Amino acid sequence: MDTAYNHSDYEAKIYSLWEKSGAFTPRPDKNKAPFTIIMPPPNANDNLHIGHARFVTIEDVLVRYWRMKGSPTLWLPGADHAGIETQFVFEKKLKSEGKSRFDYDRDTLYKMIWDFSTSNKANMENQLKALGASCDWSRNLFTLDPKIVETVYRTFKKLYDDGLVYRGERIVNYCPRCGTAFSQLEVDSVEREDNLYYLDYGALTIATTRPETIFADVAVAVNPKDAKYEKLVGKNAKLPLVGRDIPIIADSLVDKEFGTGALKITPGHDALDFEIGQKHGLSAISVIDSSGKMTNTPQKYVGMKAQDARAAVVADLQAAGKIKRVEPIKHVVGVCYRDKGLIEPMLSKQWFIKIKPLADSALKAVSSGSVKFTAGKFEKIAKHWLKNLRDWNISRQIVWGIRIPAWRCEKCMEWTITAGDIPETCHSCGNAKLTQDADTFDTWFSSGQWPYATLQASQKGDFDYFYPTTVMETGYDILPFWVLRMMMLGIYTTGEVPFKKVLLHGLVRDKEGQKISKSKGNVIDPLEMAEKYGADAVRMSLVWGTLIENDISLSEDNIRGQRNFANKLWNIARFVFSHPKGKRVKRNADDEEVVKQLRKTARRVTALLDKYRLNEAAEALYDFIWHNFADSYLEKTKTRRAEAQKTLEFVLQESLKLLHPFMPFVTEALWQEGKDRFGASNLISASWPK
Numbered sequence: 001m002d003t004a005y006n007h008s009d010y011e012a013k014i015y016s017l018w019e020k021s022g023a024f025t026p027r028p029d030k031n032k033a034p035f036t037i038i039m040p041p042p043n044a045n046d047n048l049h050i051g052h053a054r055f056v057t058i059e060d061v062l063v064r065y066w067r068m069k070g071s072p073t074l075w076l077p078g079a080d081h082a083g084i085e086t087q088f089v090f091e092k093k094l095k096s097e098g099k100s101r102f103d104y105d106r107d108t109l110y111k112m113i114w115d116f117s118t119s120n121k122a123n124m125e126n127q128l129k130a131l132g133a134s135c136d137w138s139r140n141l142f143t144l145d146p147k148i149v150e151t152v153y154r155t156f157k158k159l160y161d162d163g164l165v166y167r168g169e170r171i172v173n174y175c176p177r178c179g180t181a182f183s184q185l186e187v188d189s190v191e192r193e194d195n196l197y198y199l200d201y202g203a204l205t206i207a208t209t210r211p212e213t214i215f216a217d218v219a220v221a222v223n224p225k226d227a228k229y230e231k232l233v234g235k236n237a238k239l240p241l242v243g244r245d246i247p248i249i250a251d252s253l254v255d256k257e258f259g260t261g262a263l264k265i266t267p268g269h270d271a272l273d274f275e276i277g278q279k280h281g282l283s284a285i286s287v288i289d290s291s292g293k294m295t296n297t298p299q300k301y302v303g304m305k306a307q308d309a310r311a312a313v314v315a316d317l318q319a320a321g322k323i324k325r326v327e328p329i330k331h332v333v334g335v336c337y338r339d340k341g342l343i344e345p346m347l348s349k350q351w352f353i354k355i356k357p358l359a360d361s362a363l364k365a366v367s368s369g370s371v372k373f374t375a376g377k378f379e380k381i382a383k384h385w386l387k388n389l390r391d392w393n394i395s396r397q398i399v400w401g402i403r404i405p406a407w408r409c410e411k412c413m414e415w416t417i418t419a420g421d422i423p424e425t426c427h428s429c430g431n432a433k434l435t436q437d438a439d440t441f442d443t444w445f446s447s448g449q450w451p452y453a454t455l456q457a458s459q460k461g462d463f464d465y466f467y468p469t470t471v472m473e474t475g476y477d478i479l480p481f482w483v484l485r486m487m488m489l490g491i492y493t494t495g496e497v498p499f500k501k502v503l504l505h506g507l508v509r510d511k512e513g514q515k516i517s518k519s520k521g522n523v524i525d526p527l528e529m530a531e532k533y534g535a536d537a538v539r540m541s542l543v544w545g546t547l548i549e550n551d552i553s554l555s556e557d558n559i560r561g562q563r564n565f566a567n568k569l570w571n572i573a574r575f576v577f578s579h580p581k582g583k584r585v586k587r588n589a590d591d592e593e594v595v596k597q598l599r600k601t602a603r604r605v606t607a608l609l610d611k612y613r614l615n616e617a618a619e620a621l622y623d624f625i626w627h628n629f630a631d632s633y634l635e636k637t638k639t640r641r642a643e644a645q646k647t648l649e650f651v652l653q654e655s656l657k658l659l660h661p662f663m664p665f666v667t668e669a670l671w672q673e674g675k676d677r678f679g680a681s682n683l684i685s686a687s688w689p690k
């Protein structure tokens, strides 16, 4: 036996030992309840980061524990094509090579991103293995696998047939830089200071922060309860610069207290105005196009960027004497979550999902306890979201993703929706000339179906046996994006919740508690750390010291400290193995005491793991092994070694089992060293201490 534990000599060998033993693949047994976790599929566009390492650790601890307890345990791995994210990363790469997406046709671009993702995916899978993930690779899936895509198409068709999908002209949150619309969830709100311009509209004065959009105005609205405007309703206001007359209307959505209490109505560029416009049967005009430039305006502004047009329009209004006053205003604007630039509310035809019926059934599942959150605070947040979600815009104007199975008739302009097949004729008029929608699905539309899509696609009988899954474990930051959508789509499609429990984990922060980011230069690379200190040390440090649901502070010192623990364990085992196999003799008081402590620890660790309190379980084990076993008991056996040997072996064996879910590599390496003392099988397949 080596004098010290050198993890790099063991980890890869041990992983392949597990893999070859078939331990990752569960054997379904009708008489036993399975334990199932569907892995949150990492994006196939980058290396795993420290946040991934935290989920890998938490989920692997759970599956190793339940596997040892004898449950047929499935941890199903996968990868996400991550539509916009991947295209964004890829376009950055193109840019660094002096190219852009506009240099390629759709098919070429798609093929290039496919190759990029495929090589990243393989890399990412090797990283999962390096961290010890004991997932079932025979069931590995990708969100663009044909079987998954078929499921996604079927769901879309079903939603459409049930009247839950519609094509709507809506104000969408459009990012002119990303070239796509985003859902409400992908828009960040930030406060900023702008000018509020008071403009002369003839009969009244309006206040606006966006004078460049006056050409898209179709009305001025006042609150019906606003006495000062009572007599003006039904009359006209006059647009400055262009002199067009627009009606003055009354609507209770208008805030009397804002500006002058008279609101210019611009349905083409504002969500509230769009709503008011719909109510009053007003048309919508767009004056900013998808590249963020002016259009449908007086010629001199056409082609200007909206920001530049604002300055030009203000100067012209000033010259025409139409600006009554200007005051600074602090207000909240939407910015793109990717590039932090301004989101342009824009009119666009897109596919939407009616969210209310779906959200209502998800809400019911939470209220009735069919889905339980292990931390109460997240249940509250989930309920709040489910009550406030708006219709979900699922079209994205990018090529990287699952193309929407909708074809438009060139004759009657009707849409024909299929479950993926190319339709021969228009379902409405029979015309044979159809064009497929160029848009792709929002990536969350496919990953939102992940639990049932994977189990339906993987192996025969999987869906019946493993669905609904046991626990959904993921970061709390994607609760609304992912967890709620899985609940909504899962219940809608299968009639059952996709998972019974939701375990959300906190972020990994640096030792000062700051968010980890490349720009701050405080990145902790989990693979680099695993190479340096061993995967076990990285894993322990990612559950140590704080509840799963809370953010965790991590430093290299923490990881080094856990490496020392792995070494301590190695030394304990070396001591135990240095003596021939023990014979059964009567235990003395010291032996009894350590066995008592061991049993107490085993009970406690088991209870804690059942409650998902991984940190307390890890800490209890550390204390027992380091203090009770090594410092106290082991020292006392040195004078009566032969008698104590049996107890030493027993306590070591049980300690290795208990610690295995947390530190799988070093415990398995030691188990293999002591195999003839412990019995033949691998530790990964050993039974959990009773």
Ligand SMILES: [Zn+2]
Binding pocket: 175, 176, 177, 178, 179, 336, 337, 338, 339, 340, 341
């Ligand atoms: Zn953007």
Ligand SMILES: [Zn+2]
Binding pocket: 409, 410, 411, 412, 413, 414, 426, 427, 428, 429, 430, 431
């Ligand atoms: Zn037609």
